[in-house]
Each structure stands twice: as structure tokens, then as C-alpha cells.
Amino acid sequence: MDEIPSWRKVRIIKRIYKDRLPNDVRSAFWKYCLQLEEKECLKEYEEYSNKLLPQEESTQIDKDVNRTIRYHQFYKDRYGEGQCKLFRVLKAYANYNSETRYTQGMSTIAGILLIYIPEEHLAFGALKELFSRYKLxxxxxxGLDGLQKEVFPTxxxxxSKYLPKLHHHLYKILAQGMALEHYCGLFITNWFLELFFDSLPWPLMLKVWDTFLWFGNPALYSIALALLEALEAHLxxxxxxxxxxxxxxxxxxxxGDQKKLLKRAFKFAIDEKQLEKIKAKVTH
Structure with missing residues (x-):
């Protein structure tokens, strides 16, 4: 997506903010953002889905599948089509990612992907891209070491830069009061690990996903700032x-006003260069 002019990105994201994307359009949009290759995804999915998992890991995945988005029609039946698909995708990914294997939280990410990318091999490919190219x-x-050392301080x-009054308030009450190094760890873990699942209403969360898949990790920081700004007076x-x-x-x-929140996030416009400068300071 780097070759797409920034002005075109602006037009596309404004359309996302303005309109509710139909499921088939969102599916196509996500596949495009993730640059999924049908043949490659199918080949790798067949390879890794046919490998056995250690019993303990398989049992954990099964337990988590049974807790994943159960209120959604696709996952409401125990061992129904949706749960079985989700188990197979997570099993394949655990075999593929020999470094991280399966970790709790992945089931939510994969569960949302499957709702909008129902082809198992493509959902597997999407999960791969999120964890590699999008650096999840x-x-x-x-043990979430990167989240603690990179995301919290960043x-x-x-x-502190964009919402200094709120920063001072949160630091005083949350960090100093409990002798914590980073107060963000008290509330943003799921914002980033599960990409705002259950941290925003479903329609708004989907727009966050649309934005994240188009702009990458900086979008999550922009959304977080916009949400905190919307809550600032009350906090x-x-x-x-x-x-x-x-x-x-x-x-x-x-x-709050969902459209206003998204527009405000867009105006924060946190970009990769800005993040890299901050990360270089806080991680060394």
C-alpha cells in the first residue's frame, strides 16, 4: 500500500468513516489490505492444518474457542461450523508460528477475521499478516514483553504531548498512587492485543479495524488518543x-459521537516516523 498516494488514502478513509461498509465490501477491503494470495494461503494452510498439536495446546485452544464471541450467530453453537473453523485456523497458526505458538487473545482476532473472511485458508493468511507485517x-x-516495553511507554x-492535563491526572492517581511504571497497562492491553474488541461498540470497532488495516499500527495510537480525549472531561x-x-x-x-471520535483520530494523524522516534527514546 506504500505506493498509493496519501491523498487517495485520505479519500478512502473518509469514506470508511462516513459509510457503513456492507459485509462483502468489508471482506474484499480487508483481503486487499492484507494482500492475501489465494494459492499461497491454501498451500500453507493445508501444510500446517494437517500437523498435530501438543495435547495441552490443543485443549487450551478448544477452551478459548468456546469463549470467543459467543453472542455472535457464527459462534453460538458449541462445536458448530464457526467454532470448528476457528479451532482449525488457530491450530494451523500455532503450528506455523513456532516462536509464539498459540496465546490467549489470538482467538478473538481470528474469530473476527473469520466472520468477514470466511474462507479458512484466507483467514489463516490474514492472521499471519497481522502478526508479521502488522507486527502483532x-x-x-x-509474555507480552513487547506490549509492556514498547506500547505502554509510547x-x-x-x-503527555496531546492530552497533558489528562496525562498528569492519570499519572498522579494511577501510577504514583500504586507505584506503577506505566499507568497505561491498567487499561489498554485489550485495546491493542484484541484491536479494541469489546472496548468499543461493534460497529465502531469494525471501523477501527478498517482504519488499522489501511494505515497500520499508528492508527491504533490515534484511536486510543481520540477515545481518551472523548472521555477526558469525565476522567x-x-x-x-x-x-x-x-x-x-x-x-x-x-x-459519545462515533463519527466525531473517528474524525478526531484522523486529525491526530500519528504516523510511523513519529512512533519510531518515540520508541527509540523509550526502549533504550
């Missing part, structure tokens, strides 16, 4: 540790 593997690996630097009124954490961890029923 960096966050999941080594987002806090951005909050500043809370001076109790538990109340603050509760509000920050229960954003799934966000009742």
Missing part, C-alpha cells in the same frame, strides 16, 4: 483509583 507478534511474544508519551472529574480504572476498562458501551 511483537506484542504477544515473550502511548504515554503521546498522551478528570474522577479522583479515585478504582473509579478511574473502571471507567477506562469499560469503554465497550461508549455513548
Amino acid at each position: 507478534n511483537n506484542w504477544y511474544a515473550n 502511548l504515554e508519551k503521546l498522551i 478528570l472529574s474522577l479522583n479515585d483509583f478504582s473509579a478511574l480504572v473502571k471507567e477506562l476498562k469499560n469503554t465497550g458501551d461508549f455513548k
Whole structure:
């Protein structure tokens, strides 16, 4: 996607914000963003889905599948088509990714992919791309070490720059109060690991995915800043540790203006160069 002019990216993302994409359009859009190759995905999926998993890992995947997006029609039946598909995709990916293997949280990502990319081999390919080209593997690996060392301090630097009053407030109540190095760890883990699943209403979460798949990781930071800005006035009124954490961890029923939030995220326009400069400072 690097060869696409920035002005065209702007037009496409504005359309995403304005309109609700039909499922078939979203499916095609995600496949395009992820640059999925039919033959390659099928070949690799057949290879890795036919390999056996250690019993303990297989059992864990099965347990997690049974907890994944159960309210959605596709996954409501135990051992129904949706759950079986999800198990097979996760099994194949665990065999493929010998470094991280299967980690909790992956089932949600794969579960959402399968709803909009129902072909198992393509959903497997999509999961591969998210963890490699979109670098989710960096966050999941080594007990979420990358998330803690990269995402937490980077987002806090951005909050201190764009939302200084809120940063001071959160740092004072959450970090100093509990002697924590990074207050972000109290609430953003699922925002990034599960790409805002259950942290935003479903239609808004899908638009976040659309934006993320088009712009990459910087979009998640922009969305996080926009969400915090939308909640800022209320958060500043809370001076109790538990109340603050509760509000920050229960954003799934966000009742603010969704279009305004997305437009504001777009205006933050965090880019890869900006992230790399911050990461270089906070990780060394």
C-alpha cells in the first residue's frame, strides 16, 4: 500500500468513516489490505492444518474457542461450523508460528477475521499478516514483553504531548498512587492485543479495524488518543483509583459521537516516523 498516494488514502478513509461498509465490501477491503494470495494461503494452510498439536495446546485452544464471541450467530453453537473453523485456523497458526505458538487473545482476532473472511485458508493468511507485517507478534511474544516495553511507554508519551492535563491526572492517581511504571497497562492491553474488541461498540470497532488495516499500527495510537480525549472531561472529574480504572476498562458501551471520535483520530494523524522516534527514546 506504500505506493498509493496519501491523498487517495485520505479519500478512502473518509469514506470508511462516513459509510457503513456492507459485509462483502468489508471482506474484499480487508483481503486487499492484507494482500492475501489465494494459492499461497491454501498451500500453507493445508501444510500446517494437517500437523498435530501438543495435547495441552490443543485443549487450551478448544477452551478459548468456546469463549470467543459467543453472542455472535457464527459462534453460538458449541462445536458448530464457526467454532470448528476457528479451532482449525488457530491450530494451523500455532503450528506455523513456532516462536509464539498459540496465546490467549489470538482467538478473538481470528474469530473476527473469520466472520468477514470466511474462507479458512484466507483467514489463516490474514492472521499471519497481522502478526508479521502488522507486527502483532511483537506484542504477544515473550509474555507480552513487547506490549509492556514498547506500547505502554509510547502511548504515554503521546498522551503527555496531546492530552497533558489528562496525562498528569492519570499519572498522579494511577501510577504514583500504586507505584506503577506505566499507568497505561491498567487499561489498554485489550485495546491493542484484541484491536479494541469489546472496548468499543461493534460497529465502531469494525471501523477501527478498517482504519488499522489501511494505515497500520499508528492508527491504533490515534484511536486510543481520540477515545481518551472523548472521555477526558469525565476522567478528570474522577479522583479515585478504582473509579478511574473502571471507567477506562469499560469503554465497550461508549455513548459519545462515533463519527466525531473517528474524525478526531484522523486529525491526530500519528504516523510511523513519529512512533519510531518515540520508541527509540523509550526502549533504550
